[in-house]
Amino acid sequence: MRSLGSSEACWRLFGFNISERHPAVYAMRVHLQGEEMIYYEEGQQRQAAQQDHTTELTGFLSYNKAHPDTAVKYCDFPEIFTWHKPTKKWVPRRGSFNTIGRVLTIHPLAGEVYYLRMLLNHDQSKGAGCHEVLKRVHGHCHDTFKGACEALGLLQSDNEWHTILTDAALTQMCPQIKELFVTLLLFNKPSDPAALFDQHYMEWWDDLKQNMPTPPDDKLLRAMVLLDIERRLQNHSKELPDFYLPTIPHDMRQRVREQDDDYKHAHLPMVIQEELAYDITSLQSIVADRLNGNHALLPSQRAVYDAVMDAVQRKIPLAIFLDARGGTGKTYTLNALLAATRTLDNHKNISLAVASSGIVATLLLGSRTFHSRFKVPIQITESTTFQITKQSAVADLIDRAKLIVWDEAPMGHRHLLEALDRTLRDITSQDLPFGGKVMVLAGDFRQVLPVIKRGSRAQIVDASLKRSKLWSHFTLFNLTENMRVLQSGDDKELKEFDAWLLQLGNGHIDYIRDDTMVLPPHMCMTIDDTSRNSLNRSIMMAVSWVFPDLHDRKNDYEWIAQRAILAPKNSAVDTINEHISSTFPETLTMCRSADSTIDEDDATRFPTEYLNTINTAGMPPHCLALKKGMPLLLPMNLNPKEGLCNGTRLIVKEIVHGCLLKACQLQMVTREDGKCSFHGSHCSQLTMHSLSFGNVVSFQ
Numbered sequence: 089m090r091s092l093g094s095s096e097a098c099w100r101l102f103g104f105n106i107s108e109r110h111p112a113v114y115a116m117r118v119h120l121q122g123e124e125m126i127y128y129e130e131g132q133q134r135q136a137a138q139q140d141h142t143t144e145l146t147g148f149l150s151y152n153k154a155h156p157d158t159a160v161k162y163c164d165f166p167e168i169f170t171w172h173k174p175t176k177k178w179v180p181r182r183g184s185f186n187t188i189g190r191v192l193t194i195h196p197l198a199g200e201v202y203y204l205r206m207l208l209n210h211d212q213s214k215g216a217g218c219h220e221v222l223k224r225v226h227g228h229c230h231d232t233f234k235g236a237c238e239a240l241g242l243l244q245s246d247n248e249w250h251t252i253l254t255d256a257a258l259t260q261m262c263p264q265i266k267e268l269f270v271t272l273l274l275f276n277k278p279s280d281p282a283a284l285f286d287q288h289y290m291e292w293w294d295d296l297k298q299n300m301p302t303p304p305d306d307k308l309l310r311a312m313v314l315l316d317i318e319r320r321l322q323n324h325s326k327e328l329p330d331f332y333l334p335t336i337p338h339d340m341r342q343r344v345r346e347q348d349d350d351y352k353h354a355h356l357p358m359v360i361q362e363e364l365a366y367d368i369t370s371l372q373s374i375v376a377d378r379l380n381g382n383h384a385l386l387p388s389q390r391a392v393y394d395a396v397m398d399a400v401q402r403k404i405p406l407a408i409f410l411d412a413r414g415g416t417g418k419t420y421t422l423n424a425l426l427a428a429t430r431t432l433d434n435h436k437n438i439s440l441a442v443a444s445s446g447i448v449a450t451l452l453l454g455s456r457t458f459h460s461r462f463k464v465p466i467q468i469t470e471s472t473t474f475q476i477t478k479q480s481a482v483a484d485l486i487d488r489a490k491l492i493v494w495d496e497a498p499m500g501h502r503h504l505l506e507a508l509d510r511t512l513r514d515i516t517s518q519d520l521p522f523g524g525k526v527m528v529l530a531g532d533f534r535q536v537l538p539v540i541k542r543g544s545r546a547q548i549v550d551a552s553l554k555r556s557k558l559w560s561h562f563t564l565f566n567l568t569e570n571m572r573v574l575q576s577g578d579d580k581e582l583k584e585f586d587a588w589l590l591q592l593g594n595g596h597i598d599y600i601r602d603d604t605m606v607l608p609p610h611m612c613m614t615i616d617d618t619s620r621n622s623l624n625r626s627i628m629m630a631v632s633w634v635f636p637d638l639h640d641r642k643n644d645y646e647w648i649a650q651r652a653i654l655a656p657k658n659s660a661v662d663t664i665n666e667h668i669s670s671t672f673p674e675t676l677t678m679c680r681s682a683d684s685t686i687d688e689d690d691a692t693r694f695p696t697e698y699l700n701t702i703n704t705a706g707m708p709p710h711c712l713a714l715k716k717g718m719p720l721l722l723p724m725n726l727n728p729k730e731g732l733c734n735g736t737r738l739i740v741k742e743i744v745h746g747c748l749l750k751a752c753q754l755q756m757v758t759r760e761d762g763k764c765s766f767h768g769s770h771c772s773q774l775t776m777h778s779l780s781f782g783n784v785v786s787f788q
């Protein structure tokens with residue numbers, strides 16, 4: 089020890105403690121039955137064997153046996169009990185010493201004892217009176233601790249996926265099961281997808297058999313199921329080999345094409361087929377309604393429509409920016425454009441729609457996120473290029489597209505626009521802005537600008553599209569009439585809110601300080617003095633202000649879809665969730681992740697219980713406590729095509745085996761009178777098991 093200064097030197101001279109451990113950590117032994125560690129001097133084996141071998145673990149088991157009401161986990165025992173060494177017994181703690189227990193770390197290669205340790209850290213150890221009881225899960229006594237861990241969903245294994253697929257075969261239609269399998273592949277990384285496929289594919293072909301003129305043989309049906317899975321994976325830019333699934337031999341593909349009408353024209357890449365598969369009648373009726381129907385485009389909307397249609401039909405380059413704040417009919421106009429252009433050229437015209445966020449992508453006809461459509465890398469810089477090769481199917485699709493629509497474009501970094509320009513010039517081999525395509529960008533610069541991590545105002549402004557050298561190529565169109573307010577009739581509150589929002593966006597609100605402003609009183613909640621100083625009470629008040637009588641109104645989707653609580657930190661979200669969940673009388677289901685290190689050697693440095701405690705931004709918590717009827721918000725783009733993306737609202741309907749969630753999706757629909765309302769659509773299935781960082785569904 090070196091004393092660095094006079095104060096440190098004095099401290100040392102006076103003999104004060106130079107280290108302290110708080111709280112005290114009690115190391116707890118773990119061993120299999122009858123495998124307690126015994127220490128003895130050489131030649132003392134006999135005496136040692138006759139001694140009392142009680143350890144903390146056997147003491148814990150005996151205590152539970154004698155006191156069946158003790159429901160405390162092994163690892164939590166030292167917080168309430170103290171280990172009396174002379175008698176080798178746990179006795180209730182008298183003082184309020186702050187001690188925590190840590191079960192000694194075991195390497196995964198140690199076998200059963202490693203899994204025993206896992207169970208001792210789990211609720212399973214509560215009240216366990218012997219080793220065997222730990223193996224009993226849901227009434228079934230497993231042969232091994234590993235089996236018990238698997239049954240509890242604590243291990244990365246495919247067993248639960250087998251169970252889910254078996255259950256699905258009994259209750260669901262084939263296309264739903266195949267979609268579920270694709271979700272498993274994409275987000276849960278089963279360890280042996282080929283084995284899962286081989287075991288279950290026979291239950292997935294009923295829908296394919298129906299269209300066949302003659303009964304197909306098993307080999308052909310297997311190829312057809314694989315082809316179906318391949319098409320579904322391609323929607324997510326994935327292929328069968330990405331998941332070690334068998335590929336389909338060329339002659340089998342040929343046989344499928346000859347047999348099945350659906351696959352006859354399958355010579356075009358899937359991404360192109362998808363863009364040619366719109367229901368033309370419904371597109372035509374959208375166009376008819378928006379040109380001449382009861383809800384015809386306003387003159388300002390029509391001006392955009394006419395300019396774009398003219399450019400597409402005459403095949404001349406055009407770049408438009410549609411500046412429109414929320415509710416002015418941007419999506420309405422863009423959908424009219426997409427519908428009209430897709431019916432051109434004998435319905436063979438391709439128009440691509442992309443949006444900066446998943447939730448906006450669900451509102452535009454046939455839209456994808458900008459990132460997924462153009463394969464944008466995660467890090468974007470000035471020289472970024474999209475991961476699209478000139479020979480790829482996506483390049484072919486982009487080359488065929490006559491119109492590209494990008495909604496909520498101001499959220500995108502100018503580097504994205506510039507990279508898109510380079511990509512389009514390269515794919516079309518035309519040295520014109522955006523390769524000579526008709527580009528329609530839409531959005532509102534008053535809303536969210538590109539997110540620059542810890543960026544200053546100047547850096548954010550510099551990242552905006554307006555700072556791009558390409559901005560000068562855009563012609564500006566404006567939509568100013570707020571249709572949402574207009575449709576509401578004489579809703580004074582909505583009108584006032586719209587006016588206030590506009591003032592805010594234009595920077596005309598009075599700020600108290602740099603970034604602090606006073607909200608209008610009707611937007612604020614009043615809080616009484618007693619609640620002001622108590623975080624929990626104020627959270628409870630906020631919850632009942634936003635969601636009064638939630639449980640009684642849990643089926644009122646319109647009402648639920650109109651409210652949300654935003655919180656800056658995961659910890660606050662957890663507190664709010666806990667409070668809301670406690671208002672539901674239904675049984676609580678705990679859905680836990682199975683966390684493990686990628687490298688087994690790291691397992692001793694980062695034990696499972698430590699991984700379970702990690703709760704950072706972008707990562708779901710280890711434990712999701714769900715109840716039937718609870719509203720949820722999905723925080724990631726899971727399957728935008730099915731409407732499951734960051735921001736989708738769901739209502740819990742059922743939790744199967746603690747790892748599959750069946751939830752009703754709240755979707756916005758435009759009614760006959762042109763107004764929008766929410767309704768609960770089909771039941772979505774989401775898997776909820778995190779097998780490694782980042783591939784999980786979570787709810788907040």
Ligand SMILES: Nc1ncnc2c1ncn2[C@@H]1O[C@H](COP(=O)(O)OP(=O)(O)OP(=O)(O)O)[C@@H](O)[C@H]1O
Nearest residue numbers: 383384385386414415416417418419420571572762
């Ligand atoms: N010309 C129109 N005739 C009738 N209804 C319209 C018209 N234009 C827009 N609407 C309706 O106004 C509402 C708002 O339109 P839309 O959702 O397209 O606005 P937006 O600008 O995309 O809003 P946001 O940015 O908030 O998504 C919708 O219900 C839409 O059906």
